[in-house]
Amino acid sequence: MNIGDVAERSGLPAKTIRYYEDIGLVKPLRSANGYRSFRDRDVHKPAFLGRARALGFSIEDCRNLLKLYEDDDRTSSEVKQIAEVQLDRIDRKIAELTEMRATLAHLVDACAGDHRPDCPILADLAAKEEEIALLNEAG
Amino acid sequence: MNIGDVAERSGLPAKTIRYYEDIGLVKPLRSANGYRSFRDRDVHKPAFLGRARALGFSIEDCRNLLKLYEDDDRTSSEVKQIAEVQLDRIDRKIAELTEMRATLAHLVDACAGDHRPDCPILADLAAKEEEIALLNEAG
DNA sequence: TATTGACCTTCCATCAGGTGGAACCCCTAT
DNA sequence: ATAGGGGTTCCACCTGATGGAAGGTCAATA
Numbered sequence: 001m002n003i004g005d006v007a008e009r010s011g012l013p014a015k016t017i018r019y020y021e022d023i024g025l026v027k028p029l030r031s032a033n034g035y036r037s038f039r040d041r042d043v044h045k046p047a048f049l050g051r052a053r054a055l056g057f058s059i060e061d062c063r064n065l066l067k068l069y070e071d072d073d074r075t076s077s078e079v080k081q082i083a084e085v086q087l088d089r090i091d092r093k094i095a096e097l098t099e100m101r102a103t104l105a106h107l108v109d110a111c112a113g114d115h116r117p118d119c120p121i122l123a124d125l126a127a128k129e130e131e132i133a134l135l136n137e138a139g
Numbered sequence: 140m141n142i143g144d145v146a147e148r149s150g151l152p153a154k155t156i157r158y159y160e161d162i163g164l165v166k167p168l169r170s171a172n173g174y175r176s177f178r179d180r181d182v183h184k185p186a187f188l189g190r191a192r193a194l195g196f197s198i199e200d201c202r203n204l205l206k207l208y209e210d211d212d213r214t215s216s217e218v219k220q221i222a223e224v225q226l227d228r229i230d231r232k233i234a235e236l237t238e239m240r241a242t243l244a245h246l247v248d249a250c251a252g253d254h255r256p257d258c259p260i261l262a263d264l265a266a267k268e269e270e271i272a273l274l275n276e277a278g
Numbered sequence: 279t280a281t282t283g284a285c286c287t288t289c290c291a292t293c294a295g296g297t298g299g300a301a302c303c304c305c306t307a308t
Numbered sequence: 309a310t311a312g313g314g315g316t317t318c319c320a321c322c323t324g325a326t327g328g329a330a331g332g333t334c335a336a337t338a
Contacts, residue, residue, distance in 0.1 A: 019325060033333060035286055044265065051264045056239050069261050079260050080252035087247055090240045094233060100195050101229045108226055113219035121218050122208050125190045126183065158296060172304060174315055
């Protein structure tokens, strides 16, 4: 099976699959003409990777998940641990974004958005210097 | 004022401030010895940038915000528009992460996390191929 | 048989937004 | 004079791809 078919089945661009070969995530055979030749088990991997990436797993996580996937002696606790760490990363990211959102929404709300130059958004961005200095001293 | 002092006041690493000069966000003068010499208005910019970046604004957004900040003829609506677009980006990102979180939490929940190899997480990552193919046909 | 067009190949550059480190200069205090 | 803590430049690296050029391959058609 050629890369185009694998791309279609996995939903990933061929370019990305080539990249995954580059970094050692998939290792298709080669046909006589130099084309990548994906065996059945090679065909599944890009799809697996696409799913894992869609859940936010890093490439290194993907590498480990794939290793576990192919390891008959794995334990589900190994897999679960990777997933829990990822869940935690997501939670922290959401918390960070939620805080950003609150601050920004507050500023947007306070801004008249009219023809005048006065703007609480710019004022806020500009005025925090003293606080930063204080924080740095304190921390 | 030298870069070290500016770094302390802005809370940014000196390295980052040099990078910001590289990409044209700040333009400090130079002393006779080649050191960057920050005037008052140069000192405020890195802090401004640090704040804006902390709210998730892209470097290009920062460039525009800085331009508006220094433009006496700006209108607050110009600023507000940039901020609203950013707010929207944050909202979409949060939505994306929330969905990822739900899926992943569901899988983690379903996984025994014990010594056995059976794992719903891996099963889910592996088993979606047909769905993907169907989706691609449909879409 | 020639040619078209859709595949495939490699390689190199680019993106965001910095960070790390090497090699070297400058300034002040001891 | 020498040690340290500044500063400087430049180049490489990180994540996770993506774009594009230059060229090889293959199947169908004219």
